[in-house]
Amino acid sequence: MRLLPALVLLAATSALAQSPRPNPAAPPTAYVGGQWWDGERFEPRDTVWAEGGVFADRPARAERVVDLAGRFVVPPFGDAHTHMLSDAYQGPGQAERFVEDGVFYALVLTDRHSWAAQVMDQFDGPGSVDVAYSHGGFTSPRSHPVQVYEWQALRYVGRDLTDAMKREIHESRLAEDDAYFEVPTLADLDAKWAAFLSHEPDVVKVYLMDVAGEAEARSGMTGLASGRGLTPEVLREVVRRAHDAGLRVFAHVGTAADVVLAVESGVDGFAHLPGRREGDDEIERSLLSDAVIEASGERGLVYVPTSVWSDVYNADRPARRVFARDLHRRTLRRLHDAGARVAIGTDQWNRTAAAEAAFFASNEFFDLPTVLDLWTRVTPEVVFPGRAIGRLAPGHEASLLALACDPTADWSCTAQIAHREKQGQPLGGTDAAAARR
Numbered sequence: 001m002r003l004l005p006a007l008v009l010l011a012a013t014s015a016l017a018q019s020p021r022p023n024p025a026a027p028p029t030a031y032v033g034g035q036w037w038d039g040e041r042f043e044p045r046d047t048v049w050a051e052g053g054v055f056a057d058r059p060a061r062a063e064r065v066v067d068l069a070g071r072f073v074v075p076p077f078g079d080a081h082t083h084m085l086s087d088a089y090q091g092p093g094q095a096e097r098f099v100e101d102g103v104f105y106a107l108v109l110t111d112r113h114s115w116a117a118q119v120m121d122q123f124d125g126p127g128s129v130d131v132a133y134s135h136g137g138f139t140s141p142r143s144h145p146v147q148v149y150e151w152q153a154l155r156y157v158g159r160d161l162t163d164a165m166k167r168e169i170h171e172s173r174l175a176e177d178d179a180y181f182e183v184p185t186l187a188d189l190d191a192k193w194a195a196f197l198s199h200e201p202d203v204v205k206v207y208l209m210d211v212a213g214e215a216e217a218r219s220g221m222t223g224l225a226s227g228r229g230l231t232p233e234v235l236r237e238v239v240r241r242a243h244d245a246g247l248r249v250f251a252h253v254g255t256a257a258d259v260v261l262a263v264e265s266g267v268d269g270f271a272h273l274p275g276r277r278e279g280d281d282e283i284e285r286s287l288l289s290d291a292v293i294e295a296s297g298e299r300g301l302v303y304v305p306t307s308v309w310s311d312v313y314n315a316d317r318p319a320r321r322v323f324a325r326d327l328h329r330r331t332l333r334r335l336h337d338a339g340a341r342v343a344i345g346t347d348q349w350n351r352t353a354a355a356e357a358a359f360f361a362s363n364e365f366f367d368l369p370t371v372l373d374l375w376t377r378v379t380p381e382v383v384f385p386g387r388a389i390g391r392l393a394p395g396h397e398a399s400l401l402a403l404a405c406d407p408t409a410d411w412s413c414t415a416q417i418a419h420r421e422k423q424g425q426p427l428g429g430t431d432a433a434a435a436r437r
Contacts, residue, residue, distance in 0.1 A: 018381075018388040020397045023053025023126050026424025027063035034068030034402065036392050039373055042072055042406065050398035053126065053424035057394060071402040071418055074372065075390050076104035078379030079353035081271055081304045081345025085131050086111035088118050095122060098129045099428040101354040102401045102417050105130050105383040107345065109250055109271050109304075110137045110145055112153075112179035113199045126423040132383055134250070136177075136196060137205035138238050140184045142170075143227030144207055144252065149179035183234055193241060204242040204249045205271065206230055212257035232261055239266045248385075250302070255285045256292070263295055269302030269382070271347070275327040276310040288331055297338025302382050305332060306347040308359040329365050336366070343382040344375050353379070354415070361411040368408045375414075398424040 029050045035042040051059045084094050086108045098106060106129055108116070113135040123131045137145060151157065153174035156165055176182065181196055183189040207229035229252070230238065242249045248268040253259050255274050262270065275286035288296075296303070310324035336342050346356045353375070360371045377390035388396040402419035420427045 018386060018396075020054045020388040020395060021423065023398075023423035023425065026050070026053035026126070026398065028059040028061060029064045029066060029398070029424055030062035031066045031068055031073075031400075034071050034073045035406070037072070037074045037372070037376065039377060039391070040369060042408070048392070050424050053398050054388075055392065055394050055396050055398050066419070066421070068402050068419070071404060072406050072413065073392060074401050074403060074407070075376040075380065075392060076399050076401055076420070076422070077102045077353060077357070077375050077414075078105040078107075078343070078383050078390075079103050079345050080107045080302070080343035080379050080382045081109050081306055081347045082106050082352070083108060083111065083347070083349050084352070085119070085123060085129065086133070087115035089115070095129050096428070098352055099420065100417075101352045102414070102420065103129070103352045103354065104399060104422055104427075105380045105389065106132070107203065107383045108133045109203070109252075109345075109347075110134050110179065110205050112136070112149060112175055114178050126425045127427065130384065132202035134203050134205040135199040135201040136179055136181055137207055137252070138181050138183050138189070138196075138234075139207040139229050140227045140231070140234075141182050143182075143229045144209055146176075146180055146182070146227075149175040153179075183230070183238075186234060186237055189234055189237055189241075197245060201247065204238065204247050205252065206235060206238055206249060206262075206267070207252045208235070208258040208262060209252070209254045210258065211261050212255065229258075232265065235261065236265045250304075256288055257285075259288060259292055263292055263301070267301075269304065269341075269343075271304055271306070271345075272309075273303055273305035273307065273328060273331060275331065276307070276313055276324055283327070286327060288334070293334050293338050293340070296335055296340040300339060300341055302341045302343055303332070303335055304343045304345040304347075304382075306345060306356065307332075307363075307365070308346060308356045309348075311359075325363050329363060332365055336370075341378055341382060342374055343379040345379070357414065358411060368411060371411070372407055372414075397422075 031048040034045060036045045049056055049058045085106055108131060111133055116133055123129050147169055150169045150172040154168060154172055177192060177195060181192045183192060209229045211228050239249050250269045250271050251262040251267045252271045253262060253274060259274065305328055307328045311321055314321035314324060332342050344353045344356050346353050357371060357375045361368060380390040392400060399422045401417050403413050404416035404418050405413040407413040
């Protein structure tokens with residue numbers, strides 16, 4: 001297997017000096033008491049200081065005191081694969097749902113740009129969730145996610161599809177060059193690249209589905225898709241252009257062969273992990289080789305496995321559900337041990353990454369302190385790699401969650417959030433005793 005050397009972009013990203021996003025409106029603050037997470041364990045601290053929305057050495061004086069009353073303090077959570085926060089049609093309260101779950105950083109891996117543009121100004125800053133977007137993805141005709149976004153554009157969401165509806169979805173192009181870019185050839189890519197960049201994406205999403213033809217390509221939406229995504233030639237060119245533009249590339253994959261092609265082509269991360277559907281009779285389609293694991297670790301590639309989907313796909317096939325869980329558990333441990341970065345995201349329109357994190361915890365993918373580190377440090381850094389977030393340390397943004405109990409002893413404590421702060425200001429609901437002037 002031919003593996004590309006580490007890319008300049010990856011080296012630059014891993015060595016990138018993180019800088020905080022200050023909040024001049026935040027008063028000098030003293031956080032008193034609490035058990036503070038250091039990435040491995042909770043340690044009691046008498047006082048932690050912040051100034052301008054950034055953790056700091058003690059300021060001249062504190063204008064605000066937050067009494068944490070012995071609670072367990074962690075950095076806010078991240079979501080490295082969502083499609084929420086990207087349009088006005090999912091109903092109100094999306095950002096509030098993220099805040100309620102303590103998820104302050106979100107990466108939208110494919111959205112319809114024209115719809116996202118209507119809501120993007122509601123996010124970012126101390127008063128809301130911070131969101132990064134891919135603004136469409138690169139695929140080939142009749143490949144995922146074409147049918148999903150045409151289904152959505154035609155307002156067939158939540159409806160049983162008739163044969164006439166399926167034909168209309170196949171023929172519709174309402175979301176073309178908006179939610180997806182069909183680029184079967186290099187000439188098509190050349191014609192559409194400038195339009196894609198004009199959307200000012202934060203990352204690039206590419207689609208690969210069973211590139212080796214080992215199984216019928218699946219769309220994830222009523223079986224309407226039949227294409228296999230980008231050709232190797234086009235994929236390599238998308239990656240080259242993205243890196244030249246300073247953009248990371250995340251690949252949607254369905255099989256181990258898709259992962260091999262993506263690694264060889266120089267992608268930076270994966271939006272899924274193979275094995276969410278297959279049974280033990282199909283393990284070769286999903287099992288990552290030692291060479292891929294090693295290359296992923298050497299380059300610090302990101303894997304967002306969306307493992308909770310395995311229960312959805314295999315709801316009526318308990319043996320496959322158990323197999324998928326076991327395969328993901330083994331694969332993620334191998335990746336983590338090799339040095340790859342495992343991030344948490346749910347890839348659903350109705351649930352935040354809290355569902356995936358709980359799936360990790362309940363199925364013992366890792367021990368609870370490791371799951372907490374993946375959700376509070378690794379995932380936020382994957383979403384915003386240049387920002388000093390994900391750590392409760394001087395020089396990092398003063399954003400935190402105060403939990404009522406210890407999540408490394410009982411994972412349900414991650415949902416018992418007594419107080420939230422973002423860049424030195426309260427956010428969302430809090431209890432009356434937590435903050436005072």
